[in-house]
Amino acid sequence: MKNNIYSILKGTFLVSDDSFKNWRFIIFISILAIIMxxxxxxxxxxxxxxAxxxxxxxxxxxxxxxxxxKLMRLKxxxxxxKKMKAKGLAPSVVPAKKIKVKSQKLK
Structure with a gap:
C-alpha cells in the first residue's frame, strides 16, 4: 500500500513498462473532463x-x-x-337617421 502511494506521487506509474494502459485511462478521463x-x-x-x-x-x-x-384613450x-374642436368641427346636435332602401325585383 505504501509503495503504491509512493509510485503515484513519484509518477513511476506513467513511465513503467505497462504505462500505456495508464496513459490511455488518463487521456480518457481528460477527454471526459473537457466534454463535461x-x-x-x-x-x-x-x-x-x-433569462x-x-x-x-x-x-x-x-x-x-x-x-x-394610449389607443383606447385616443379613441x-x-x-x-377635443381634437376636432381645435380644427373647428363639432358633434352634430341632430341625431342620425336610418336610410332604408327597398329593393325592386327585376322582371
Whole structure:
C-alpha cells in the first residue's frame, strides 16, 4: 500500500513498462473532463439566453399594454371631440337617421 502511494506521487506509474494502459485511462478521463466542462458552459449560455429573452418578452408586453391603453384613450369620444374642436368641427346636435332602401325585383 505504501509503495503504491509512493509510485503515484513519484509518477513511476506513467513511465513503467505497462504505462500505456495508464496513459490511455488518463487521456480518457481528460477527454471526459473537457466534454463535461464544455457541456456546463453550454448550459450556462442557454440559461442566460433564456433569462434575456424573458426580460425582452416582459418589456415587449409592457410596451404593448402601454400602446393599447394610449389607443383606447385616443379613441374615446371626449378625446375625439377635443381634437376636432381645435380644427373647428363639432358633434352634430341632430341625431342620425336610418336610410332604408327597398329593393325592386327585376322582371
Amino acid at each position: 466542462i464544455a457541456s456546463s458552459h453550454s448550459a450556462d449560455k442557454k440559461v442566460y439566453e433564456i 434575456r429573452l424573458k426580460n425582452e418578452a416582459k418589456e415587449m408586453r409592457s410596451g404593448f399594454v402601454d400602446g393599447r391603453s 374615446m369620444e371626449s378625446a375625439v371631440i
